[in-house]
Amino acid sequence: MDVISPGDPRYDEARALFNAMIDKRPAVIAGCATPEDVADALDLARREGYEVAVRAGGHSVAGMSTNDGGLVVDVRPMKHVEVDPTTRQARVGAGVTWGEFDRAAQEHGLATTGGRVSTTGVAGFTLGGGSGWLERSHGLACDNLVSVDLVTADGRQVTASEDENPELFWGLHGGGGNFGVATSFVFRLHPVGPIVTAGLLLWPGEAATDVARLYRDVAGTAPDELGSGLVFITGPPEEFVPPHLQGQTLVAVVGMWDGDIDDGADAMAPLRALAPEVDLVGPMPYTDFQCLIDDPPGMRNYWSAEYHDEFPDAALDVFVKYGFERQSPLAQQILFPWGGAVARVPEDATPMTKRSARWITHPFAVWEDPADTDRNVEWARAFRRDIARYTNGGVYLNFVGDEGQDRVRAAYGDEKYGRLATLKREWDPGNVFRGNHNVRPA
Ligand SMILES: Cc1cc2nc3c(=O)[nH]c(=O)nc-3n(C[C@H](O)[C@H](O)[C@H](O)COP(=O)(O)OP(=O)(O)OC[C@H]3O[C@@H](n4cnc5c(N)ncnc54)[C@H](O)[C@@H]3O)c2cc1C
Structure with missing residues (x-):
């Protein structure tokens, strides 16, 4: 140590x-x-x-x-990644980031659902569920777990899998770091890439409502291979952004096609019909796409999230309004489509509830100056208040900060929260692991 x-x-x-x-x-x-x-x-x-x-x-x-x-x-020193291309499984140390895991798996043309930002830790991400671009074809990261090795609160080393400690294994599919310190994970892998059709389309703010409505209709009915998001950003001072769009509110679609490269181009065609001013979608290495939206550390962040079963025009109008009202050029207003393999996992199979949600909204406040904190936090909270009547009451905990015990319960539902609390009593009765979205021992 x-x-x-x-x-x-x-x-x-x-x-x-x-x-x-x-x-x-x-x-x-x-x-x-x-x-x-x-x-x-x-x-x-x-x-x-x-x-x-x-x-x-x-x-x-x-x-x-x-x-x-x-x-x-x-756990950052636990950096091993062992990929077995024959069994299509990987054993990954708890200190590995998604960028490190993706690069090792892609040497064999394999991947599993991982972070949209390459610096996120495999451990916290997966234990919280794990939402990424591949989720509609392969499920969440936790859905791809084969086993987890843990050290428990009283120092025992245990393995959780379908066969060993199956109830604990169930709890690790979104129940977070409540039950022990994970030291390594075994994941199922899938053939992905190594070249995929992926990238970014950008439109000026004037097109926002048209783009948002078309995006909802296209992404909401797309085949599972299309992983994507609709994002409001401020045009950064980068070469790929024409000067007249820099510093302006822009609407973007970020996405990738998990399959044949030409089919990916076909899937993006309806969006391209709205004539984006910047079109960076094309064949690229999956590992490059996984770093495309990496943010620099050291900024101030406050986020929230909601689940939605439907996203009617009125909800989209609220979403777009807050896209324009972001309080910092670094802030983003994000809409992700769920469905596909995420929704095919039976409700009882994991602690996460309402996986049938079709959409997630994710106000993502990022700013630099401490003096701007209050207005950025208030922006995200005000969006939650205004979108509340279109939500289904569930929440994905990886996308929120500390929003209190009611939100933890909302993520699991009362029945599954009770099951997790019983599991917590068995594995961590003293609540040693309470630095998390905490499940209190029954
Ligand atoms: C820039 C950015 C992008 C993100 N993008 C996504 C995304 O696309 N999809 C998504 O689902 N989430 C995303 N997240 C959220 C992220 O998945 C969660 O915050 C996750 O908890 C981070 O894991 P970590 O290991 O990096 O974090 P840490 O801060 O190290 O850990 C977070 C929590 O995880 C638990 N934990 C960590 N390691 C262990 C361990 N070894 N054993 C037991 N418990 C442990 C602990 O409870 C800890 O408090 C993003 C976060 C950021 C900052």
Whole structure:
């Protein structure tokens, strides 16, 4: 175990998370390279009375993977990726990011549903469900789990799979970091790429309503191979954006086709008919597409999300209005279509409820200056209030910060929350792992 404490020259780098809003000072950051290190770290926390947080990729927007004055189990040293092209499975250490996993799997032309941003940690992402571009053809990341190795609150090493500790395995399909420290994951892989039709289409703000309506109709009925999102952005000062669009509100479609390259071009054709001013869709390596929307760390972030069964014009009007009312040029207003393989998983098969939702809205406030915090946070909250009458009451927890216990319950529904609470009592009765969207022990 590599212990980093205040005063260590590595301390500030080790404690930093993706979201610059989070500035916490743990007493101990325990770098863990093995399950034994994790057990030692948990033992130290128990003896010294430290509160525990578990950290992998550091992308928790609410900063739940760190704390003030406690101990952080930092799994980043667990960096192994072993891909078996014969069985189409990969064993992945808990410290691996999606970029690292994707590159290793793509050497064999394989992939599984992963983060839309390559720096996200495999661990936190998957335990929270795991929504990515491949989800409509292959399900969420958690739907592709074969097994998970964990260290429990009392230091035991256990495996969860269909055959071993199956109820625990069920809980790991979206139940988050509530039940132990995951040290490695085995995933099912699928042939993907390595070249896919993918990219970005951009229109000026004047076209927003037309584009949004067409997008809803196209993406809502598209084959499962089309993974996409509708995004409001501010035209960045980049070469690919014509000067008259830079600094302006733009509407974009980002997407990829998980299949034949020419079929992908056909799938994008209806959107191209609306004459985007920028068309960067074409054949590209899947690993490049997976980095296309990588954001720099060090910005301030506040996000929320809602599920929708339908997205009528009136809901789209609210969505578009808030696209224009973003409070920072870095903020995004995002609409993702669900359905496909996500919805084909039976409701009881995982803790996540309302997987039949057809759409997710995801107000994504990002800004730089601390003085702009209140108006950015209020923007996301106001969108939630105005879109409330079109939601189905469910929520995808990976896309929200700390929005209280009611939202955790809403993500699972009362019955499945109860089942998770019983599981929590079995594996973590003292709620050692409470730095998360917390399920309280029954
Ligand atoms: C820029 C950005 C883009 C994102 N894009 C997507 C997306 O496309 N789809 C999506 O679904 N989500 C997305 N997310 C959300 C992300 O999946 C969650 O925040 C996830 O929890 C991050 O995992 P992490 O390991 O990077 O985070 P961390 O901050 O390290 O961990 C987050 C939480 O996960 C748990 N955890 C982490 N590691 C372990 C472990 N080894 N064992 C047990 N529990 C653990 C802990 O409870 C911890 O509090 C994105 C986040 C960011 C910042």
